[in-house]
Amino acid sequence: MLENNLENAEMPDKLIVYGGSGKVARNWECYHKIVESLKEIEEDETLLVQSGKPVAIFKTRKESPIVLIANSNLVPKWSNWEKFYELEQLGLIMYGQMTAGSWCYIGTQGIIQGTYETFSACAKKHFNGTLAGKFVLTGGLGGMGGAQPLAIKMNGGVALVVECDESRIDRRIRAGYCDVKTDDVDEAIEIVKNAKEEKEGISVALLGNCADVHPELVKQGIKPDVVTDQTSAHDALNGYVPKGYYGENLQEAFDLRRENPKKYIELAMRSMAEHCKAMIDFKRNGSIVFDYGNNLRGQAYEAGLKDAFSYPGFVVEYIRPMFCEGRGPFRWISLTGNENDIIVTDEVVMKMFPENEILVNWIKKAEENLPWEGLPSRVCWLGYGERDKFALEINKLVREEVIGPIGISRDHLDAGSVASPNRETEKMKDGSDAIADWPLLNALLNCAAGADNVAIHNGGGVGIGLSTHAGMVVICDGSRETDERIKRVFKTDPGLGVVRHADAGYERAIEMAKKFGIKMPML
Numbered sequence: 051m052l053e054n055n056l057e058n059a060e061m062p063d064k065l066i067v068y069g070g071s072g073k074v075a076r077n078w079e080c081y082h083k084i085v086e087s088l089k090e091i092e093e094d095e096t097l098l099v100q101s102g103k104p105v106a107i108f109k110t111r112k113e114s115p116i117v118l119i120a121n122s123n124l125v126p127k128w129s130n131w132e133k134f135y136e137l138e139q140l141g142l143i144m145y146g147q148m149t150a151g152s153w154c155y156i157g158t159q160g161i162i163q164g165t166y167e168t169f170s171a172c173a174k175k176h177f178n179g180t181l182a183g184k185f186v187l188t189g190g191l192g193g194m195g196g197a198q199p200l201a202i203k204m205n206g207g208v209a210l211v212v213e214c215d216e217s218r219i220d221r222r223i224r225a226g227y228c229d230v231k232t233d234d235v236d237e238a239i240e241i242v243k244n245a246k247e248e249k250e251g252i253s254v255a256l257l258g259n260c261a262d263v264h265p266e267l268v269k270q271g272i273k274p275d276v277v278t279d280q281t282s283a284h285d286a287l288n289g290y291v292p293k294g295y296y297g298e299n300l301q302e303a304f305d306l307r308r309e310n311p312k313k314y315i316e317l318a319m320r321s322m323a324e325h326c327k328a329m330i331d332f333k334r335n336g337s338i339v340f341d342y343g344n345n346l347r348g349q350a351y352e353a354g355l356k357d358a359f360s361y362p363g364f365v366v367e368y369i370r371p372m373f374c375e376g377r378g379p380f381r382w383i384s385l386t387g388n389e390n391d392i393i394v395t396d397e398v399v400m401k402m403f404p405e406n407e408i409l410v411n412w413i414k415k416a417e418e419n420l421p422w423e424g425l426p427s428r429v430c431w432l433g434y435g436e437r438d439k440f441a442l443e444i445n446k447l448v449r450e451e452v453i454g455p456i457g458i459s460r461d462h463l464d465a466g467s468v469a470s471p472n473r474e475t476e477k478m479k480d481g482s483d484a485i486a487d488w489p490l491l492n493a494l495l496n497c498a499a500g501a502d503n504v505a506i507h508n509g510g511g512v513g514i515g516l517s518t519h520a521g522m523v524v525i526c527d528g529s530r531e532t533d534e535r536i537k538r539v540f541k542t543d544p545g546l547g548v549v550r551h552a553d554a555g556y557e558r559a560i561e562m563a564k565k566f567g568i569k570m571p572m573l
């Protein structure tokens with residue numbers, strides 16, 4: 051899974067997987083040492099990885115995790131980008147994003163179902179369940195953002211995605227995630243207008259900079275139906291590109307980043323305020339606008355835009371009801387690289403949950419539309435009570451040699467594994483947005499239950515100091531012993547999501563906890 055992260059990386063030579071600067075290992079020396087350690091490790095030992103560097107191997111137990119990872123964590127008072135960059139310069143820390151540093155990245159497909167679900171929920175809430183004939187404007191075609199055009203099209207909509215780096219556009223077009231590209235705003239709008247009239251699903255990449263294009267579209271009176279954004283705004287230095295830079299002069303921005311980081315950050319912050327202001331203007335003119343988890347609002351606020359939080363985050367708007375059911379992104383990966391193993395498991399999951407129409411539709415659409423990237427894998431959202439059932443079925447198929455070994459993982463963005471006041475825990479019912487005990491308990495609990503890889507990170511999709519989150523992996527080797535670990539981990543992991551939301555007072559989570567007999571002493 052470590053190698054698969056690199057296989058799918060946006061900048062493999064720099065070990066950068068996605069999310070601006072999310073890395074798989076601290077440097078190449080560390081990477082090779084991790085590989086060597088994993089090859090040599092005994093069954094009853096655990097490898098410790100501190101911000102991308104393998105620091106120790108301890109004797110634990112056979113059922114203990116093979117690897118424990120902690121990335122980018124800083125003591126709260128020092129938990130800011132300034133300190134992080136200082137320590138990064140000294141070679142002491144690395145940015146792990148969410149699934150980059152915890153070796154669970156599966157390419158753009160990893161986020162595509164979440165993106166599809168989010169746009170479906172948006173369509174359901176505002177447009178009678180479909181985006182047909184609707185124009186969605188967004189930014190960013192990177193590792194995660196690259197899922198947007200296809201997810202919008204799969205919902206029937208017309209996507210216009212502004213991206214400043216032509217190589218990223220070409221990569222998405224090559225991979226089948228985006229249909230056409232142009233560097234001409236008028237041409238892009240013309241394509242969008244025609245597709246909207248014809249109710250034809252299409253995705254258009256516009257080579258440009260959101261901080262230039264968005265204010266210009268507002269000025270021209272263009273009214274998208276939906277506006278969001280997935281430029282890497284959470285990182286003002288290594289992610290967001292300041293206005294004026296795109297296409298041929300993009301290298302000048304990268305040079306400035308290296309030569310004068312302070313100036314670069316100043317320009318990026320100012321541009322983010324202009325970008326966010328244009329999104330607020332779109333909202334005022336009638337568009338549905340939501341933040342898509344990149345902290346653009348937080349950065350714009352820092353840059354002086356006092357009404358930056360005028361539009362809501364996507365979790366509050368569309369995802370939280372699913373979190374209350376412990377529902378989140380369940381992913382499985384064929385460790386032998388066999389596409390057919392995924393097709394077999396696709397059939398199984400559709401048979402197991404035929405009443406879940408969204409899931410069945412999703413798997414069919416995924417098979418039709420998604421190219422394989424790196425090791426073949428699939429993702430679908432499953433809730434408490436579903437994840438353990440399906441995981442056991444996968445392990446049984448491995449035992450019966452119908453399929454080869456499978457790794458089961460998830461995004462850190464999940465029901466009980468994140469504290470992030472500008473994203474997953476924005477506006478919690480009881481005001482517990484900033485309490486980071488939950489993801490820490492999640493990681494501890496998954497260790498106790500017997501996961502194979504457990505990770506705790508700071509920063510993720512919103513930036514240093516703004517979130518704490520945890521990840522986990524279980525390797526299905528077909529053994530009976532793994533059955534037992536599956537029964538525990540796939541209850542504890544989503545179960546804590548139900549508990550976290552029940553504890554915050556969400557009715558649906560309380561119902562779920564009662565229905566499934568989750569023991570909560572204070573409920």
Ligand SMILES: NC(=O)c1ccc[n+]([C@@H]2O[C@H](COP(=O)([O-])OP(=O)(O)OC[C@H]3O[C@@H](n4cnc5c(N)ncnc54)[C@H](O)[C@@H]3O)[C@@H](O)[C@H]2O)c1
Nearest residue numbers: 069070190192193194195214259260281282291343344511
């Ligand atoms: N909502 C979610 O579920 C979720 C999940 C993961 C990541 N994220 C966040 O979404 C953002 C994007 O993630 P990613 O993995 O795609 O990052 P990435 O760094 O791989 O891609 C970001 C893209 O934005 C482009 N870009 C930067 N500034 C721009 C500008 N001003 N105008 C136009 N294009 C610009 C870059 O060229 C790049 O292609 C990050 O902030 C990440 O933390 C959200």
